[in-house]
Amino acid sequence: MSRPLPYHIYFFSGLLTCWISCTSSANKCTVRHEAADCSHLKLTQIPDDLPTNITVLNLTHNQLRRLPAANFTRYSQLTILDGGFNSISKLEPELCQSLPWLEILNLQHNEISQLSDKTFIFCMNLTELHLMSNTIQKIQNDPFKNLKNLIKLDLSHNGLSSTKLGTQLQLENLQELLLSNNKISSLTPEALDFLGNSSLKRLELSSNQIKEIQGSPCSSASY
Numbered sequence: 652m653s654r655p656l657p658y659h660i661y662f663f664s665g666l667l668t669c670w671i672s673c674t675s676s677a678n679k680c681t682v683r684h685e686a687a688d689c690s691h692l693k694l695t696q697i698p699d700d701l702p703t704n705i706t707v708l709n710l711t712h713n714q715l716r717r718l719p720a721a722n723f724t725r726y727s728q729l730t731i732l733d734g735g736f737n738s739i740s741k742l743e744p745e746l747c748q749s750l751p752w753l754e755i756l757n758l759q760h761n762e763i764s765q766l767s768d769k770t771f772i773f774c775m776n777l778t779e780l781h782l783m784s785n786t787i788q789k790i791q792n793d794p795f796k797n798l799k800n801l802i803k804l805d806l807s808h809n810g811l812s813s814t815k816l817g818t819q820l821q822l823e824n825l826q827e828l829l830l831s832n833n834k835i836s837s838l839t840p841e842a843l844d845f846l847g848n849s850s851l852k853r854l855e856l857s858s859n860q861i862k863e864i865q866g867s868p869c870s871s872a873s874y
Contacts, residue, residue, distance in 0.1 A: 679692075680692070680698055680701060682701065682702060682705065685702075685704055685705050685706045685707065686705065686706065686707035686708075686709070687701050687702070687705045687707065687708050687709065688709045689701075689708065689709060689710050689713070690709050690710065690711045690712050690713070691711075691712045691713070692713060693713060693714055694710065694713040694714060694715060695713075695714050695715065695716070696715070696722070697710070697715075697718070697719065697722035697723065699722065699725070701725075701726065703725050703726065703727075703728070704728055705726055705728065705729065706728050706729055706730045706731065706752075707729070707730065707731040707733075708726060708729055708731070708732050708733070709733045710732070710733060710734045710737070711733050711734070711735045711736045711737070711757075712735075712736045712737075713736075713737055714737065714738060715734065715737040715738065715739055716737070716738050716739060716740065717739060717741070717743075718734055718739060718742065718743065718746055719743065720743045720745035720746045720748060720749045721745075721749070723746065723749040723750055724749045726750070727749060727750060727751065727752070728752060729750050729752065729753055730752050730753060730754045730755065731753075731754065731755045731757075732750065732753060732755070732756055732757070733755075733757040734756075734757065734758050734761070735757050735758060735759040735760050735761070735781070736759070736760045736761075737760075737761055738761065738762055739758060739761040739762060739763060740761070740762040740763060740764065741763070741765075742758075742763065742766075742770050744767075744769040744770055744771075744772050744773060745773070746773075746774075747771065747772075747773035747774035747775075747777070748773040751773075751776070752776060753774065753776060753777060754776055754777060754778045754779070755777070755778065755779040755781075756774070756777060756779070756780050756781070757779075757781040758781060758782055758785070759781050759782065759783045759784050759785075759805075760783075760784040760785075761784075761785050762785065762786060763782065763785040763786065763787060764785070764786040764787060764788070765787070765791075766787065766790065766791075766794035767792075767794060768792045768793055768794055768796070770794050771794060771795060771797055771798055772797050773797075774797065774798060775797055775798070775799060775800065776800055777798050777800060777801055778800055778801060778802045778803070779801070779802060779803045779804075779805075780795075780798065780801060780803070780804050780805070781803075781805045782804075782805060782806050782809070783805045783806065783807040783808045783809070783829070784807075784808040784809070785808075785809055786809065786810060787806065787809040787810065787811060788809070788810035788811065788812070789811070789812070789813075790811070790813075790815065790816045790817070792817075792818060793817045793818055793819055793821060793845075794817075795816060795817060795821055795822055796817060796819065796821040798821070798822060799821075799822075799823060799824065800824055801822055801824060801825055802824055802825065802826050802827065803825075803826065803827040803829075804816075804822070804825060804827070804828050804829070805827075805829040806828075806829065806830055806833070807829045807830060807831040807832050807833070807855065808831070808832040808833075809832075809833055810833065810834055811830065811833040811834060811835060812833070812834045812835060812836065813835060813842055814830060814835060814838060814842045814843055814856075815841075815842040815843075815844075815845070816845055817845035818845065819845065820844075820845060820847050820848050821845055822845070822846060822849050823848045823849055823850065824849070824850055825846065825849045825850065825851055826850055826851060826852045826853065827851075827852065827853045827855075828846070828851060828853070828854050828855070829853075829855040830854070830855060830856055830859070831855045831856060831857040831858050831859065832857075832858040832859070833859055834859065834860060835856065835859040835860065835861055836859070836860045836861060836862055836863070837861065837862065837863040837864070837865070838856070838861055838863070838864045838865065839865045840865065
């Protein structure tokens, strides 16, 4: 007949089980009502074991450097993706191709410095794009031309020296353009020509270095 284990062994065994369980749960995302919260977990890659029907994914305050499009194919129902406060430096054009229903993309406080014409080519359903607090100094060509449903664009706290964000008419449904805390020194009608057909209601230019305003660059917007 085997002898029962001493009490202290049971006690420490229980502590070990609890420690392992608590540690694992502390490193897992929480899911509630089709929204997954994976923030503050020191993640370096996109979790691959979340429910496929989630519509909201919070990846803020992690250690992500990329958002590989292939890692999001299982989460094709996402409408909101928050990747703020990471170290993302480049966006794959295929990201929105994997997320065809994406409406809100938040990438504030990352390390994005350049946007190409293809960056948002598949993001036709975006209504909000948050790119504040990155390192974007200049917008070349027309990275936003396919964002026909965009209502809000936030490029505040970057290094932009001009309000010129495109070379052709675009962003026809844009209502809010936030450009505060950049390095804009002058405001001209030509620099806002790309918004000629837009529904702009608010142009935020506070905390810039504007010394000159030529003509009436934006008579229908408040700034």
